Amino acid sequence: MKQMFQTAGEYCQLMARVFRRPEKWTIFWRQFWIESQKLIIASIPLLIIISASVGAVIVIQTASNLESPFIPKYYVGVMARESLVLEFCSTMIALILAGKMGSSIASEIGSMRITEQIDAMEIMGVNSANFLILPKICSATIFSPLLMLMSFFIGLCGGAVLISLTGIITLGQYADGLQFAFRSWYIFYSMIKMGLFCFLITSFASYYGYYAKGGSLGVGKSSTQAIVISSTLILIFDLILTKLLL
Amino acid sequence: MIEVKGLNKSFNGKPVLENINIKFKPGECSLIIGASGSGKTVLLKNLVGLYSPDEGEIWYDSNNFTSMDLAHKKVFRKEMGMLFQESALFDFATVQENVMFPMDFFTDWSFEQKLERVNFCLNRVNLENVNNLYPAQLSGGMQKRVGIARAIAMKPKYLFCDEPNSGLDPTTSIVIDRLIQEITTEYQITTVINTHDMNSVMEIGDHIGFIHKGHLVWEGNNKQIMDTDCQPLNDFVFANNLARQLKKNSSV
Numbered sequence: 267m268k269q270m271f272q273t274a275g276e277y278c279q280l281m282a283r284v285f286r287r288p289e290k291w292t293i294f295w296r297q298f299w300i301e302s303q304k305l306i307i308a309s310i311p312l313l314i315i316i317s318a319s320v321g322a323v324i325v326i327q328t329a330s331n332l333e334s335p336f337i338p339k340y341y342v343g344v345m346a347r348e349s350l351v352l353e354f355c356s357t358m359i360a361l362i363l364a365g366k367m368g369s370s371i372a373s374e375i376g377s378m379r380i381t382e383q384i385d386a387m388e389i390m391g392v393n394s395a396n397f398l399i400l401p402k403i404c405s406a407t408i409f410s411p412l413l414m415l416m417s418f419f420i421g422l423c424g425g426a427v428l429i430s431l432t433g434i435i436t437l438g439q440y441a442d443g444l445q446f447a448f449r450s451w452y453i454f455y456s457m458i459k460m461g462l463f464c465f466l467i468t469s470f471a472s473y474y475g476y477y478a479k480g481g482s483l484g485v486g487k488s489s490t491q492a493i494v495i496s497s498t499l500i501l502i503f504d505l506i507l508t509k510l511l512l
Numbered sequence: 513m514i515e516v517k518g519l520n521k522s523f524n525g526k527p528v529l530e531n532i533n534i535k536f537k538p539g540e541c542s543l544i545i546g547a548s549g550s551g552k553t554v555l556l557k558n559l560v561g562l563y564s565p566d567e568g569e570i571w572y573d574s575n576n577f578t579s580m581d582l583a584h585k586k587v588f589r590k591e592m593g594m595l596f597q598e599s600a601l602f603d604f605a606t607v608q609e610n611v612m613f614p615m616d617f618f619t620d621w622s623f624e625q626k627l628e629r630v631n632f633c634l635n636r637v638n639l640e641n642v643n644n645l646y647p648a649q650l651s652g653g654m655q656k657r658v659g660i661a662r663a664i665a666m667k668p669k670y671l672f673c674d675e676p677n678s679g680l681d682p683t684t685s686i687v688i689d690r691l692i693q694e695i696t697t698e699y700q701i702t703t704v705i706n707t708h709d710m711n712s713v714m715e716i717g718d719h720i721g722f723i724h725k726g727h728l729v730w731e732g733n734n735k736q737i738m739d740t741d742c743q744p745l746n747d748f749v750f751a752n753n754l755a756r757q758l759k760k761n762s763s764v
């Protein structure tokens with residue numbers, strides 16, 4: 267319990283140093299694009315594979331569970347759309363990104379900490395927290411909602427490809443289902459969730475990296491902690507946001 | 513001038529530095545010598561504010577550095593250059609970008625001006641054609657020299673070097689020592705150097721402090737060090753056979 271309050275306190279202190287006006291905007295934007303490459307663009311291939319296969323699996327499972335003649339076939343499309351947009355494309359993708367982004371951020375910053383690179387920046391008078399962390403948080407929070415959208419479309423396409431290969435239902439029925447009782451608010455809701463989750467991932471991973479100690483062993487530990495804590499927080503905030511926004 | 517007043521520092525209840533009082537003057541190379549683990553690095557990190565003293569104060573001229581807030585410290589830090597024991601070069605940046613890093617933040621120079629300064633600093637540490645290599649592609653001694661180039665890039669008023677020539681061959685070592693001494697007198701820098709290299713001590717030791725088990729037990733210069741009666745210092749200076757022989761011969 268005491269540990270928890272201490273972590274919370276240190277985290278807030280760090281964030282207070284992160285959210286400052288950058289010394290030079292040109293440097294900030296340069297770092298921002300570099301981080302966007304590393305965090306967002308580099309996650310796209312993984313995202314495509316996972317979203318497409320999950321989209322296809324949802325279609326198979328729903329179709330094989332809908333044996334009853336009273337439920338119309340287009341319901342497969344409705345189910346695919348709803349499960350993708352409500353949970354999979356934000357929460358599940360965020361959990362996967364917590365592993366990918368979280369460990370890379372925590373180990374990058376952590377190794378800079380233990381090799382005194384962060385100290386070297388501080389000695390120069392550079393706000394290392396602001397320079398290293400702010401671009402990461404900004405690029406992940408701003409661009410991750412687009413990742414969510416992308417994952418959604420690719421998931422739906424995955425379902426469509428499976429249908430056209432197997433013919434469980436017709437593509438027309440699938441398309442009808444996708445449009446049936448469609449609420450665009452759900453998409454916004456999911457984008458908001460994704461942005462918040464990626465904020466949590468990047469800020470906590472940065473926090474654990476920034477305070478890493480104890481050699482390379484400590485770096486490993488900090489990246490594990492980053493993943494565990496950010497995954498837990500994602501699940502908690504998923505509950506809270508679902509309660510609040512739906 | 514930097515003044516250390518009654519500095520105490522311990523880690524987890526284990527005292528590392530006890531009641532250190534020492535002054536470092538501008539235009540002078542001050543050397544901190546002492547055995548491995550005696551607390552040299554800890555002293556240096558207290559001076560620059562990476563550690564905060566348990567007791568005691570660090571004064572920069574007439575400013576109490578210890579009690580300053582971060583924003584204020586930053587003003588002083590822009591005038592500090594530091595070479596870390598393990599170099600602490602940024603892995604994500606090339607040699608050129610490493611040396612240019614502080615200039616990017618705190619000058620409005622054009623790229624050409626910055627490049628000129630980078631090349632000037634790299635030349636002074638005898639490095640050529642390494643601008644586009646990454647730190648991981650350099651030898652330990654080369655990394656050290658890049659570290660020095662980065663430390664002097666912004667023409668600091670205060671220069672701190674943690675073992676500037678460990679891992680360097682004797683010739684380069686002397687080149688680095690002379691370089692540090694030259695810029696120290698030329699720009700009236702306050703320079704503090706940690707070392708256990710006796711060559712540097714004899715070469716550039718204008719002012720020497722000897723730390724033994726966390727205490728400052730001796731202060732003087734490189735002329736006085738040869739005939740001191742401080743026993744731990746004698747053990748330190750005459751640790752090797754050659755030095756003992758020389759002393760014996762000179763005393764006969």
Ligand SMILES: Nc1ncnc2c1ncn2[C@@H]1O[C@H](COP(=O)(O)OP(=O)(O)OP(=O)(O)O)[C@@H](O)[C@H]1O
Pocket residue numbers: 523524528546547548549550551552553554555597708
């Ligand atoms: N962050 C720390 N936490 C705990 N103990 C530390 C820490 N830093 C240094 N020490 C302890 O302080 C003592 C002095 O360490 P320091 O690094 O200053 O030695 P040194 O004189 O620089 O030695 P060397 O010449 O080998 O670099 C050591 O006993 C070390 O265990």
Ligand SMILES: [Mg+2]
Pocket residue numbers: 552553554597674706
């Ligand atoms: Mg040391």
